[in-house]
Amino acid sequence: MLKQVEGSRAVAEVVALCRPEVVCAYPITPQTHIVEGLGELVKAGHVENCDYINVESEFAALSVAIGASAAGARAYTATSSQGLLFMAEAVFNAAGMGLPIVMTLGNRAIGAPINIWNDHSDAMSMRDAGWIQLFAENNQEAADLHIQAFRIAEELSCPVMVCVDGFILTHAVEEVDVPTQEQVDAFVPPFEPVQVLDIKAPVSIGTLVGPDAFTEVRYLDHKKQLRAYDVINNVSRAFKKAFGREAGGMIRTYHVDDAKTIIVAMGSVIGTLKDMVDEKREQGQKIGLVSICSFRPFPSKEIQEVLQKAKHIIVLEKSLASGQGGVMSAHVKLSIDKKIPVTTLIAGLGGRPIPKKSLSDFVESMEKGTHGELHFLDLDHAVVERELAAFEQEKGRGR
Amino acid sequence: MMKNTSFNPKGNRTIGNRLQEACECTVQSSKDRCNSLTSGHRACQGCGEALGARWVVDAAMKAAKGKLLVVNATGCLEVFSTPYPETAWQVPWVHSLFGNAPAVATGVAAAMRVKGKGDVRVLAQGGDGSTTDIGFGCLSGMFERNDDVLYVCYDNQAYMNTGVQRSSATPPTASTATTPSMGHEPGNVFGTGKNLPLLAMAHQIPYVATASLSDTRDLEAKVERAMSFSGARYLHVLVPCPLGWGYVPNDTIRLSRLAVQCGLFPLFEAEDGEVTSATKICEPCPVEDYLKPQKRFANLFKGDKKSDKRLAQMQAIADANIRRFDLLGDEENCK
Numbered sequence: 001m002l003k004q005v006e007g008s009r010a011v012a013e014v015v016a017l018c019r020p021e022v023v024c025a026y027p028i029t030p031q032t033h034i035v036e037g038l039g040e041l042v043k044a045g046h047v048e049n050c051d052y053i054n055v056e057s058e059f060a061a062l063s064v065a066i067g068a069s070a071a072g073a074r075a076y077t078a079t080s081s082q083g084l085l086f087m088a089e090a091v092f093n094a095a096g097m098g099l100p101i102v103m104t105l106g107n108r109a110i111g112a113p114i115n116i117w118n119d120h121s122d123a124m125s126m127r128d129a130g131w132i133q134l135f136a137e138n139n140q141e142a143a144d145l146h147i148q149a150f151r152i153a154e155e156l157s158c159p160v161m162v163c164v165d166g167f168i169l170t171h172a173v174e175e176v177d178v179p180t181q182e183q184v185d186a187f188v189p190p191f192e193p194v195q196v197l198d199i200k201a202p203v204s205i206g207t208l209v210g211p212d213a214f215t216e217v218r219y220l221d222h223k224k225q226l227r228a229y230d231v232i233n234n235v236s237r238a239f240k241k242a243f244g245r246e247a248g249g250m251i252r253t254y255h256v257d258d259a260k261t262i263i264v265a266m267g268s269v270i271g272t273l274k275d276m277v278d279e280k281r282e283q284g285q286k287i288g289l290v291s292i293c294s295f296r297p298f299p300s301k302e303i304q305e306v307l308q309k310a311k312h313i314i315v316l317e318k319s320l321a322s323g324q325g326g327v328m329s330a331h332v333k334l335s336i337d338k339k340i341p342v343t344t345l346i347a348g349l350g351g352r353p354i355p356k357k358s359l360s361d362f363v364e365s366m367e368k369g370t371h372g373e374l375h376f377l378d379l380d381h382a383v384v385e386r387e388l389a390a391f392e393q394e395k396g397r398g399r
Numbered sequence: 400m401m402k403n404t405s406f407n408p409k410g411n412r413t414i415g416n417r418l419q420e421a422c423e424c425t426v427q428s429s430k431d432r433c434n435s436l437t438s439g440h441r442a443c444q445g446c447g448e449a450l451g452a453r454w455v456v457d458a459a460m461k462a463a464k465g466k467l468l469v470v471n472a473t474g475c476l477e478v479f480s481t482p483y484p485e486t487a488w489q490v491p492w493v494h495s496l497f498g499n500a501p502a503v504a505t506g507v508a509a510a511m512r513v514k515g516k517g518d519v520r521v522l523a524q525g526g527d528g529s530t531t532d533i534g535f536g537c538l539s540g541m542f543e544r545n546d547d548v549l550y551v552c553y554d555n556q557a558y559m560n561t562g563v564q565r566s567s568a569t570p571p572t573a574s575t576a577t578t579p580s581m582g583h584e585p586g587n588v589f590g591t592g593k594n595l596p597l598l599a600m601a602h603q604i605p606y607v608a609t610a611s612l613s614d615t616r617d618l619e620a621k622v623e624r625a626m627s628f629s630g631a632r633y634l635h636v637l638v639p640c641p642l643g644w645g646y647v648p649n650d651t652i653r654l655s656r657l658a659v660q661c662g663l664f665p666l667f668e669a670e671d672g673e674v675t676s677a678t679k680i681c682e683p684c685p686v687e688d689y690l691k692p693q694k695r696f697a698n699l700f701k702g703d704k705k706s707d708k709r710l711a712q713m714q715a716i717a718d719a720n721i722r723r724f725d726l727l728g729d730e731e732n733c734k
Contacts (some may be wrong), residue, residue, distance in 0.1 A: 003632070021509075021510065021513045021514075022506060022509045022510060022513065024506075047440070049512065049513045049514075049515075050539035051512055051513050053505065053506075053509060053544070054544070055505075055540055056536060056537070056539065056540035057504065057537075058534060059498070059499065059502070059503040059536070059537070060537050063495060063496070063499035063502035063503050063537065064502045064506035064508065064509065065502070065506060066495050066499070066503055066506060067470065067493070067500075067502065067503035067505060067506025067507040067508075067509075067510070068507065068509050068510040069506070069510075070493045070495075070503070070506075070507065070512075071468065071506065071507040071510035071511060072510055072514065073506075073510035073513055073514065074533050075460040075506065089496055089498075090495070090496060093495055093496055098496070101681070118517060197468045197491040197492075197493055197507060198464050198491055199465065199467070199468070199491060199519055199720050201491075202488070202489060202490050202492070202495075203491060203492075204481050204486035204488050204492045204493075205480070205492070205493040205494070206484060206493050206495055207481035207483045207486060207494065208478055208482050208493035209483040210482065210483070213483060213484075233679065244639075275402060281547065326650065333603045336612070345597040
């Protein structure tokens with residue numbers, strides 16, 4: 001049913017339709033509206049056989065989900081930013097134990113300085129934790145990815161993080177087609193765990209593994225991520241067949257076939273980029289766009305294929321490896337022919353808006369060859385110079 | 400706790416099972432005990448925690464009629480029982496992290512509830528480090544929500560798995576790797592530490608108890624009693640550690656008994672935040688009897704003024720416990 005709803009509400013309603021059995025709730029901006037919505041839906045009796053648990057921290061939220069999942073229940077939680085870092089130990093643990101937990105990450109910057117607005121530093125901090133990480137382009141996809149996430153997670157026995165840009169998506173009211181219970185039931189079969197705590201067949205889960213077998217365990221995790229390519233693509237195709245719209249998969253492309261310049265990005269900025277590409281195309285520029293939906297596993301093969309004919313690549317990303325550059329750029333560079341120049345465009349940190357004009361100006365100036373490998377969009381150089389000078393003057397004053 | 404039977408003149412109820420009716424025998428003495436933590440694990444000789452865990456989980460299994468799931472925190476018990484590909488557990492068992500066993504147990508219990516298997520009970524267990532320090536936030540949350548979990552702390556009073564470092568359950572003056580026996584105040588300092596049973600009581604949970612390996616009937620009875628409640632329950636078991644405390648392994652039970660008899664480890668039960676019973680001390684002894692056999696307290700026995708004063712401070716702690724829980728037995732309850 002088409003609804004005019006807040007992104008968080010759409011996610012909450014769709015998660016409820018996926019019949020979670022244990023939902024762990026702990027508030028953190030900008031994710032909070034999702035667990036609030038689920039709390040209301042559970043209490044109103046719209047989710048059968050569901051335990052909604054108010055926990056005392058994000059670390060507990062994911063730990064409760066770990067226990068529930070190990071005992072055979074479909075478990076869900078949501079977090080953002082500092083919350084993800086606070087549960088970091090459990091994030092790795094859930095993946096190591098192969099528990100198909102689904103978690104929404106309302107993407108937000110990491111402090112200090114404390115900042116509640118959107119960027120992708122939180123997701124990037126957990127990129128090697130062994131989870132599948134899917135990024136939503138808009139609220140429709142945010143909703144749809146959750147339906148796919150439960151199926152992907154349970155098929156692989158691997159946790160899935162659905163990344164939804166904080167505020168830009170979580171708090172935006174848009175039209176979203178929320179499917180019916182029958183549609184979701186037909187797409188997401190009941191959870192059948194691989195290994196479960198069962199009084200009839202006692203097993204020990206989460207045992208100590210020493211040097212003799214640890215490499216093999218990690219290699220199997222690696223194989224699981226490799227297997228996820230097929231599962232993510234298959235589930236996305238099946239979703240299109242069942243629901244009649246595109247969502248998920250590894251990547252999506254926009255006007256790449258004849259493009260000389262190709263921009264790579266992920267998340268909600270794709271909408272702005274599409275508009276900019278349209279404008280540039282009208283002016284006769286051969287520019288295209290690649291939207292990464294699955295950051296883990298990273299779509300190296302797809303990226304390599306799509307970018308091989310490009311003359312120049314711009315990777316727009318909302319996170320920064322300080323002193324190094326872009327996180328996603330490093331992944332892209334590893335995937336492509338070394339001769340194609342790649343420019344990293346750091347944008348949208350801590351909720352800084354990414355205006356179409358700034359992007360357009362950047363692309364224009366870049367084509368004139370005025371940028372190096374790393375560029376910060378709309379950086380206020382005067383502020384930076386002032387602070388650098390002040391630092392030199394004030395060094396040692398705090399003693 | 401035990402019904403008012405006098406098992407032997409010393410009142411410590413260590414009577415042999417052969418003199419009892421079948422229904423009075425311990426779970427451990429029964430051929431039908433589930434042997435939840437079976438032989439072949441890698442605990443040290445004389446390990447109090449291994450002994451405590453076997454008695455506790457077997458008793459809980461009996462009380463739950465075999466329908467029990469166990470959650471374990473990281474620590475000695477987890478490490479010595481499950482070196483892959485071996486496991487010593489014959490019950491369904493899960494380990495996740497050091498600090499999250501209570502939360503994992505909450506999740507397991509929730510799963511059982513939504514699956515319509517409310518008769519399957521959950522026991523979570525860990526050492527004093529995971530219970531009083533790193534997992535305390537999760538434990539407090541589990542208590543506060545009154546989740547249907549029995550949490551058992553096997554307290555050996557330091558981080559033994561990592562090589563004997565101080566925890567918030569380490570007693571004053573005890574020497575550990577991080578509170579060495581040197582300087583102005585050798586060993587752990589006075590005026591620090593947490594009393595977890597009292598903190599558990601402050602959460603108003605249905606049942607809290609302390610138990611000792613020296614009185615295994617009482618230990619089993621407390622597990623059984625704990626399992627008769629639903630909601631959050633807490634059992635705190637003192638488990639001596641030969642390595643960490645510095646004593647010969649065959650003294651584990653003797654030290655467990657002396658800890659109780661000197662008053663440093665009071666045995667009591669509480670329901671809904673109120674103390675309902677305390678085990679009387681029938682043969683009181685000075686703290687010296689308990690502390691002297693342990694190398695970690697060697698700094699108390701230098702025979703100088705300073706160490707004498709510190710020993711007196713330890714005695715004062717025991718005396719305060721005896722007063723607080725009214726532990727001194729009279730003829731009536733010690734015959």
